[in-house]
Amino acid sequence: MSIIRWSQRMALIAGVLLLVTRAMQAQQPDSAVTANVLPRDVAREVVALFNVTRGLRATDQVEIPAARTVTGDVSVLNGPITIAGHVTGRVLAINADVLLRRGARVDGDILVVGGEVEGADSASVGGEIRVYHPPLRYTQVGDQLIAQVDGGSDDQWWRRFERRGRRNFNRLDIANAGVFNRVEGLPVRIGPVLYRDQGWGHLRFGASAILRTASSFSGSQPDVGHDVQGEIRIGREYGATLGARLFDVVDGVEQWQLSNLETGLASFIFHRDYRDYYGRHGGQLRASLRATDNADLTLSYGDERWSSRTAHDPFTIFRNDLPWRVNPRVDDGRFHVANLTLRVDTRNDAFNPWAGWYLLADYERGTGGIDALAPTSVRVRVTPSGPTRYQRGFVDLRRYNRLGPTAALNLRFVLGGWLSGDALPLERRLSIDGPGTIPGFDFRVNGGTDVGTCAQGASLPGRPAQCDRISLAQLEYRSDIRISVSDGDALTRRNRFRADGAWVFFADAGRGWLVNGPGSPLNYGRTELPPLSSYRTDLGGGLDFDQIGIYLAKALSEPAEPLNVFLRVRHRF
Amino acid sequence: MRLGGAIALLLLLGGPRVLMAQRRPTLEIVPPLSTTIGATVTASNLFADAGIRDLVRSGFPASIHYKLELWRTGGLFDDLEGRSEWDIIVQYDPTAQRYRVVRRQSGQHDDLGSFATLATAQTVIERPWLSTLAPERGGVRYYYTLAMDIEALSVSDLDQLERWLRGAKSGTAASAVGSGLRTLMLRMLGGEKRHYSARSSVFTAER
Numbered sequence: 001m002s003i004i005r006w007s008q009r010m011a012l013i014a015g016v017l018l019l020v021t022r023a024m025q026a027q028q029p030d031s032a033v034t035a036n037v038l039p040r041d042v043a044r045e046v047v048a049l050f051n052v053t054r055g056l057r058a059t060d061q062v063e064i065p066a067a068r069t070v071t072g073d074v075s076v077l078n079g080p081i082t083i084a085g086h087v088t089g090r091v092l093a094i095n096a097d098v099l100l101r102r103g104a105r106v107d108g109d110i111l112v113v114g115g116e117v118e119g120a121d122s123a124s125v126g127g128e129i130r131v132y133h134p135p136l137r138y139t140q141v142g143d144q145l146i147a148q149v150d151g152g153s154d155d156q157w158w159r160r161f162e163r164r165g166r167r168n169f170n171r172l173d174i175a176n177a178g179v180f181n182r183v184e185g186l187p188v189r190i191g192p193v194l195y196r197d198q199g200w201g202h203l204r205f206g207a208s209a210i211l212r213t214a215s216s217f218s219g220s221q222p223d224v225g226h227d228v229q230g231e232i233r234i235g236r237e238y239g240a241t242l243g244a245r246l247f248d249v250v251d252g253v254e255q256w257q258l259s260n261l262e263t264g265l266a267s268f269i270f271h272r273d274y275r276d277y278y279g280r281h282g283g284q285l286r287a288s289l290r291a292t293d294n295a296d297l298t299l300s301y302g303d304e305r306w307s308s309r310t311a312h313d314p315f316t317i318f319r320n321d322l323p324w325r326v327n328p329r330v331d332d333g334r335f336h337v338a339n340l341t342l343r344v345d346t347r348n349d350a351f352n353p354w355a356g357w358y359l360l361a362d363y364e365r366g367t368g369g370i371d372a373l374a375p376t377s378v379r380v381r382v383t384p385s386g387p388t389r390y391q392r393g394f395v396d397l398r399r400y401n402r403l404g405p406t407a408a409l410n411l412r413f414v415l416g417g418w419l420s421g422d423a424l425p426l427e428r429r430l431s432i433d434g435p436g437t438i439p440g441f442d443f444r445v446n447g448g449t450d451v452g453t454c455a456q457g458a459s460l461p462g463r464p465a466q467c468d469r470i471s472l473a474q475l476e477y478r479s480d481i482r483i484s485v486s487d488g489d490a491l492t493r494r495n496r497f498r499a500d501g502a503w504v505f506f507a508d509a510g511r512g513w514l515v516n517g518p519g520s521p522l523n524y525g526r527t528e529l530p531p532l533s534s535y536r537t538d539l540g541g542g543l544d545f546d547q548i549g550i551y552l553a554k555a556l557s558e559p560a561e562p563l564n565v566f567l568r569v570r571h572r573f
Numbered sequence: 574m575r576l577g578g579a580i581a582l583l584l585l586l587g588g589p590r591v592l593m594a595q596r597r598p599t600l601e602i603v604p605p606l607s608t609t610i611g612a613t614v615t616a617s618n619l620f621a622d623a624g625i626r627d628l629v630r631s632g633f634p635a636s637i638h639y640k641l642e643l644w645r646t647g648g649l650f651d652d653l654e655g656r657s658e659w660d661i662i663v664q665y666d667p668t669a670q671r672y673r674v675v676r677r678q679s680g681q682h683d684d685l686g687s688f689a690t691l692a693t694a695q696t697v698i699e700r701p702w703l704s705t706l707a708p709e710r711g712g713v714r715y716y717y718t719l720a721m722d723i724e725a726l727s728v729s730d731l732d733q734l735e736r737w738l739r740g741a742k743s744g745t746a747a748s749a750v751g752s753g754l755r756t757l758m759l760r761m762l763g764g765e766k767r768h769y770s771a772r773s774s775v776f777t778a779e780r
């Protein structure tokens with residue numbers, strides 16, 4: 001009941017805001033006035049056509065009676081031109097109207113500048129009719145016209161159109177604040193956003209309350225977060241960004257495996273949540289250097305309190321009656337986290353890359369105090385609660401290679417984990433598990449000694465990622481495919497269905513291991529790598545139709561694993 | 574994601590594809606014969622998709638983004654030798670009752686004019702376009718790839734809300750729910766954007 005009342009209130013507020021916004025916009029005078037200027041292309045085109053006309057060319061009014069046929073083009077300057085007869089070519093009218101009598105026939109195009117066409121409905125025109133209302137400004141040298149064109153003014157309609165994305169605004173934002181997940185349901189961000197374009201860059205400020213559909217409306221303990229952000233951006237293509245943020249949000253433990261979109265869709269549609277989540281409450285400062293949209297270096301520092309969150313029971317489209325996987329406990333405490341992150345992207349296309357590099361490298365230094373250690377599998381770590389200090393690194397390197405017009409060979413390497421200091425808190429541990437890494441293995445189901453999550457012995461609730469380090473290699477061969485279904489015979493053949501995409505073959509290998517778990521069979525020295533024979537491997541293939549792909553994957557290193565079918569939105573990597 | 578759900582999702586997303594397949598935009602690239610000129614690019618049936626066409630007719634600006642790439646065949650891998658991008662923006666001006674068209678490339682704008690009907694505007698947009706992206710080396714094998722994205726730009730939530738309040742959407746409640754679900758999924762997967770691509774034949778440019 002309270003939800004209904006709340007939604008009614010929100011609808012009312014949204015309606016009022018909509019009206020107020022529109023009213024404010026209506027009161028703002030639009031200083032830009034569309035210029036009544038002939039496009040330069042058109043001016044040049046009509047002048048060129050006029051100058052080369054070989055049929056009938058006139059600089060005064062012209063009438064073509066019904067019985068007359070003009071062979072070739074007709075060009076008239078300062079007309080008008082009246083046509084009742086037949087023109088076998090094109091009709092060009094400059095600063096003149098064209099009047100077509102009933103039964104008039106023009107085999108070619110009619111191009112009018114600075115005039116109008118009348119009677120087109122009752123005449124026969126073989127080509128297209130183009131009409132430009134602004135007159136042509138010209139000079140005449142002999143029998144030749146020369147167009148007077150200028151550079152155009154700044155008040156053209158498309159310039160206003162282009163400024164739309166950058167113009168200043170103050171608005172109320174209602175948007176999702178993260179992925180749909182089993183802890184929050186859908187997190188919804190509601191709050192004002194202020195944006196000011198300063199020419200040299202921009203200022204942006206936003207303050208939002210975060211409502212969670214799975215927990216914010218419970219009567220006993222409403223769960224509402226917040227996210228307040230300010231940002232100064234200097235420069236457009238190159239430059240720097242300074243930002244500050246205060247937040248109380250729910251974040252994913254490992255966000256590198258699947259995109260937010262895939263994670264949210266899998267949760268909302270199939271009741272399968274491939275991430276674990278924890279609460280982050282605190283503040284952060286950051287500074288970025290940016291070189292185009294393809295490279296940036298960001299330094300950030302945060303003072304945050306991390307806490308465990310429990311799963312709720314948000315609605316899903318399928319399998320809604322099944323229980324969710326437990327959201328594992330994490331280490332509760334306060335942390336000071338500094339990150340240095342480099343991103344370089346030379347791919348020719350971010351969504352459909354055929355060539356180039358993508359690098360994401362992150363170094364993190366964390367200090368703080370753990371108030372409550374989360375349970376882990378035996379011999380995963382030997383760390384008492386209290387002060388802690390760690391360093392962690394993560395590198396995601398991808399190379400895209402075009403083998404030919406229709407084929408590509410893509411590679412990806414991911415390395416990450418503990419570098420030095422105390423053992424990593426659970427929030428910073430990693431895994432190689434699930435459709436984003438080695439899809440031939442089921443997500444979070446392996447028992448015993450598991451090189452995917454570094455669990456051993458009895459399973460922990462939710463089977464959290466516990467590895468100190470991980471490595472992953474992915475290889476993918478893609479080749480274009482066109483699927484077409486048609487019917488009819490050779491003359492009447494008609495496409496019923498057509499889809500362009502790619503078929504994909506892939507192979508993956510990877511695993512996780514421990515470096516701070518002496519006595520564990522999953523533990524290796526700090527300068528050691530596990531033997532390749534211990535890696536999880538799989539092979540697979542599928543069809544990728546740009547937006548969505550369907551794949552099959554089979555585990556090689558553990559042949560007893562069943563064949564897996566899975567979907568990916570856009571490319572695997 | 575399991576097989577049953579996967580098929581359901583594919584069907585949901587595949588529905589619009591099947592409809593579009595009957596008459597969809599086509600792209601053609603004619604490679605140049607020499608290194609002095611670029612390829613000629615022609616797009617046709619640009620507004621074959623009823624959704625985009627209706628949005629443009631309703632006054633929502635549409636952006637058609639072209640990305641032409643020139644690839645040089647190499648030893649093991651092919652090399653991207655150059656890239657050329659341009660946009661065409663179409664918007665219906667209800668006060669003048671005309672469709673305005675502008676081409677934008679490398680910060681330069683060319684106003685292609687305004688037209689009484691979308692069909693006429695489409696004719697102008699679909700004229701062959703001679704690109705300046707020309708091969709650098711003679712006697713080397715090349716090919717072009719072309720990607721085109723058509724997007725109705727102003728379909729924000731606010732706009733949709735306004736259209737809904739105006740009663741612009743017709744149809745039954747069931748069709749509205751179906752349309753809404755499909756729109757939701759499409760927007761989650763890439764918005765009101767339609768993507769098309771084409772590739773030229775492999776050619777050898779003469780000096």
